[in-house]
Amino acid sequence: MARRAEFSAQTLSVLAALCAEPREWRHGYGIARETGLKSGTLYPILIRLADRGLVEARWEEGQPAGRPRRHLYRLTPEGLASAGAAPADTPAQVRAGASRQAGRRVAVRGVRWAD
């Protein structure tokens, strides 16, 4: 069923960051550095994306030396489809626009969600 999905500019920037290396697991601080988002903005976005089944999350396996285990994220096939559906220049455009129009809604229209 086709329906309209709306993502904020910040959400699109997170999707773009995760889309850059879709098979790799990314950690929150890495995404925050890439997108310029603060933790109080980034984690609620990741939570909403995970709730909608666009992002999957897991804890790092094993206990690394000298630092706590990281929480890791990557796009699900549905998330990959949604993020990849936008034109190729979208992430850069969104990243550039994110600081200018923080909070404004960017509509991604006509996205067909995987059933």
Place this chain on the structure above:
Amino acid sequence: MGGLTRALAGLLRYTARLLPPGRRQWAEAAGAEAGEVAAGWPRLRWLAGGLWLVAREAKMMRKVGYWLGAGAVAAGAAWVVWLSWRTSPAADPQAVTDRVRVLVGAAALVVLPWVGRRRGWFGPAGSSITARLVRVAGCAAVCGLGVAVVRMDSHLGLGPHSPGPFSLLREIIALVLVGAALAARAAGKARWPDADPSAQWFLAAIAGLLVFFAVPLQALAIVYAAGVLAVTSLRSPVANASLAAGAITGLAVSLAAGLATYELASSSDRYVGLLFLSVVTAVFLLAALAGVAAARLLPGTGDPEELRMARGRQGLLAGSVAGAVCGLLLTNLFVVAVVMMVIGPLAGAGGGAIGGLIAADHPRRSRPARSRAAGLFARF
């Protein structure tokens, strides 16, 4: 700086436990990755963001605000009780009346949520900010009735508008009526479990009317306390938009009427009747507008006839809320306007129902969706 960072990290670890299990890992993730962030302000900001995440996910700001408001209402109720004891000498018969009224109002605010907690008639509070704001403000206004009555009696003494000295007989009659109604309801339910509930409501309405005639102010305080709790409970049939439309309309009418009364009634009592008629008309007309807004703001698909009825019902509820808010606030300002606590909701219900039905018969035409931003189109 190091101590502050450690304190924030500890606070984040501790507060993460407040989140439900499905959400806890996200706050723990923010805490775990704080070590990656450069020491100093950047790490502090990262941890503060984690705390913000906890506050947001645990809906703490709403809960803290609500409980602060509820605490303020409880303190206000305690203050009203103390005021009623302090201002009038015990020998004054009016003091006894005030004390009973104030105690009944305060007891209603305490007992009703406790009585209704299982069925959910009066609690818990709805999750929206509108419901919580209206609940706290409404309970404060019920407490305000006590202040208004006590202050009027302490300043004016027994006057032409005073409801008269305390009558133990009336109080006993009201108490017996309430007890008999509750007992009859329980016995009827046990004897005829499949009886039509409308018969029970009819009997309850008759008992309520008799109690109202025996002790009008106490009955009104209980009805309003129950009404405030019922329309703002989780199971309330009043939609959020209808509640907001009704409350805002009632507030606007009561403030306008209050200002007009100060202006006109200070010069002469000649215009009191005209003023009263104007206020009732204003309640009716503006409640109709609130009804239109409530009906239009009700989203819905499905059977058109059911939707039409639902919109009309929301209009009626929004209008009743507007009238009740107006009556309650006007009585807080001028105790002699107590009659508006009865007429206000009736006029509001009439106006709201008409507005709701008009809006239901002329629904909004849907507009084509328009993108206001980047207009990114993706096709599969």
